[in-house]
Amino acid sequence: MITFLTLLPLAGGLLVLVVGRSRVVARSLALLVALASLAIALAIWHGFNPAASGFQYEVLRNWAPSLGMSYHVGVDGLGVLMLVLSGMVVLMSLAASWKNEKHGSLYLALVLFLECGLFGTFTALNFVHWFIYWEVSLIPAFFLVRLYGGPNRNRASTQFFLYTMVGSIALLLAFLALYLATGTFDFVDLARLAQHGQLAAAFANLHWGLGPPAIGEALFWAAFLGFAVKTPVVPFHTWLPATYAEAPSETTMLLTGAMSKMGIYGFLRILLPIFPQEMQHALTPLLWLAVATIVLPAFAAWYQKDLKRTFAYSSVNHLGYCILGVCAAAKFTGADAALAQEKSAALTGVLLQIFSHALTAAALFWFLTLLERRAGSRGINDFGGLRKVVPVFSGLMGIAIFASLGLPGLNGFPGEFLIFKGSFPLVTWPTAISVLGLLMTAVFLLAVIQKVFSGPVNPRWQAMPDLTAAERLAFIPVIALMFLIGLYPQIITGMIHSTIAQWIATLTPGVTL
């Protein structure tokens, strides 16, 4: 099932290239493939047993046992959430570029290839093919920016590609070392070794002339770099504003909605289970990096004059809360059952935030797509009074903006609340300072509303058309989902609770909840 799901967009993408002469056929086909993928992802969601722990839909085939390689896929609560999220974001992105004449069959095919990479990354449980997917997803993203981006696309895409490449190489080297030490590339095996304390012992096999703890830390930081660049964590984020701004907005939807989640996914799937001790040792610097990731971009976003850059920084800020939650969960808490519960709150919050940010950020960049297409402009000071001219557009984008600033009743709140609830007792001061990020988010998002939607109507946009019926229809499920998650987050938390409980059991051995 999972393999089929992963290969479907790949095949679909190739088919789109083949029939690519006619844009109408190509885009219908692409949309159909994306729809089918989302449907399968939802079927997996539906068939997933939330009460069972461990991986489901698991497939394990020997590939090259002598090299520690096997084909191993499966999903737990996190994986199934990521599948649905990827399917959803890709579908939204394709829907957004429906009317974009510049995006021919190559564009559509690249998007589908990217989807294949996403599905692969979120289901692979063996490093070797996981890493292939991880890298493969980068290539279509690079070309999407390079071929279809704005005026500075060359510089932006190169920086994006190389920066993530450097991170990936660090990651690759770390895993080569892990393999040499343990003889396995399998995430599950490695996590088990780490849990039983055998990983540190295995580092002695490396004969690097360093003690095992030092080796562990070196490998941890190398792997961390890979994920920190991808997420991104300040200060490894400088590629992001340029890339998000230069990429076509439909691609930015993919980058922020789905690809940025690969980094957090790495934190949850690899760093937390395989390097728990190393994370505990590195907790202080990690926490301050998380705080920097929350606070600095929130301030920087206020300074931006380009709406896409504003929302790009906002994206970094929102993922910062995820990093904070993960770091809080990594803290050593001994046998304290109450704190172990706080960890499960923080991690549940992280997963909610991942999903909710994907939804909100993709929706926001979708609105920017439409705005840019109508106005050909996206400076924050170029507009004014749009609420008068395009009331429906303004109202719906307003909902997305308030979802982004964490208004209760919309999707952003439950995740942020749980992250703060869990992190505060674990890491009090970093959490307290992170509140500044919440304040500044409100400041710059309301500034956007004030400058773009309020005030006297800018005569340039007097004739701007409001959302068409088709566009309204397309937004209905998106906005409805925002309300649904905001009012009934159990729809997601009910899916992941066993996974969270299992993680907490591994993170805090000996504590019964």
Add this chain to the structure above:
Amino acid sequence: MNPIASPVATSWILRYLWLIPALPIFAAGVSALLPKAKRRLSATLAIGSMSGSLVLSLAALVHAIAEPARQIVNFPWMQFGAQWVSLGWLLDPLAAVMLVMVTFVGLLIFIYSLGYMAHDDNFTRFFCFLSLFAGAMLGVVIANSLLLLFMCWEVVGLTSYLLIGFWFQRPAAAAAAVKAFIVTRVGDLGLLLGMVWLYAQTGTLLFYNNGAGCLESSAVAAMGAHFTAAGMAVSTAIGLLIFCGAVGKSGQVPLHVWLPDAMEGPTPVSALIHAATMVAAGVYLMARVYPLLDHTTLAVIAWVGAITAVFAACIAVAQNDIKRILAYSTVSQLGYMMLGLGVGGVAVGIFHLITHAFFKSLLFLGAGSVIHGCTEEQDIRNMGGLRRFMPITFVTYAAAMLALCGFPLFAGFWSKDAILEHAHAWGLSLGPYYLGAIGALLTAFYMTRQMYYVFFGPQRVAEAAPIESPRPPEQCIILHPHESPSVMTIPLIILAVFAVFLGFVGTPAWPWFQSFLSATPLAFSMHAFMEPGLIALMLYSSLLVFAGLLLGWWFYGRKAITRATDPDALGRRIPAVFGALAHRLYVDEFYKYTVIALARFASAFSAFLDRFIFGGVVNLVSWIVTGLGWFDSGVDRFVVNGGFDLGCREVNFGGRLIASLQNGRVQTYLRVIAGALVIFAALLLWGRRG
């Protein structure tokens, strides 16, 4: 899985209590989807749902009177790991009283809005936002969980933002809306931290849960025993953090700055949200979490309240906008409520909250009627003599004004006197009492000033309009001041009845209200007045009121104000003080040059860090790598001579592909990366062998 054995609700009203907020929210949802032209339907939905909520609220009040014991319904909301976050609602006398007040005043203001907003383009949206506000506010009232209360609280803040900025094309309105949201959010973040801390301490955010709630004795006692690193009891710290939220929402010093600006919203909004209900939510919040508050927190609340009461009353003296005077008056009265809560407990603070809701919303609606009758004029200097043109508005306004001043036997007299009485009896300090007394004098003074400017003397045309008014002068000329339509005056009359008589439910002789809220036995006895000192205190405070009225008459009534350009009678005497007060004591300017400047600097600095420090390092690395790349490709070409190419054919392929896309640099980078990769891998393998 469900951790909460929800008690089977015995009474139907408890089971369906959720309908009270749900009805208006449903109306808001429907009217959000309505096209603009469906004005009548939108208003019908709003008023119909509000009437339904009022009926249910009255039923809840009747039930609470018959059965004053607190009843709750809790339900699980979301799960983390093996735990659940639960929400719930409750019915107790405090909630019941608030429910009736909010729905009753709300309904009257809804009806009034029919007339006031009749010509507005966005009539449909107005009722949508108003209903959403009412629903969220009612949610705040019945929440049995700090989390649910916080969620509704934030939605209330959103609707306040939407309604302040309702005339969004006016930049001042848009700016005021943002200011209101941000300033209250500053307080809300304190509340958020207090909430997560409370959650961590007690393991629940349910207020009451059959002995396991966070306000119940076991949890509170456990918290008082913990101390923070700074030596403060944890319960104090949490209480103060929660109080931050109340300071923001209820416009207490130093976060009061948003409330006067909020007057940019339509006047019914000012009456409902920024006078009667939302701003009082902060007082309600503190009343709700009262069991959590210890002496230190209560003392802080009392002092903040007392300072706010005087501070805002002073500023109100020198304002010229009819609504801004009332706004500062609201801030001041909210200070009294906090003071009452701090020194005298829940019943004292809430009694003033309820009476104030009636007379202050009446004042705002009267001001709206004046503004409506004077073609959108708001500057009191351009009014004058309106009692002849608007008799109903004048009489009801006068009743509300006397109630606000605390004129004997009017509603405000009883509730304000109860506050002063408790402040006098407060063990810690008499400071708040004196502040409150000065505030009472000032209140009478600035309201008299306003009355004389608006309703007495000759009618003044708008020759001086451009002084402060942003509107073009031709709109400011009062041609035919007229009484408002009956859809607006009838709510005024109903509210006026309450402004006069409501106080009698809580007199010292018959303290029905206080005994209902605090569940103590009630008895009628005129002897209560004979308690030592009580009559004397009442006399003092009445004297202060008379003194205020007299001073007001001395300055503004003795000699009629004839021209709008005449300088203020008090301002002539003490120009320096008056000027500072007119500039609202420069608090806004102070924030502009401190907090806001700092935030702007931080934002520019963050952008600078990004561009030149973090980005600079990356650029530096990229130059070094490019240099290495040239070096490497030289070595490659002349030394290795092709042998290396074999090892990275794939990379080369990718490189060529990219190179064909007009930039050669990637190729170089990739080659360096591939080279480094090979070297590192070799090192690793070598290390293993070694």
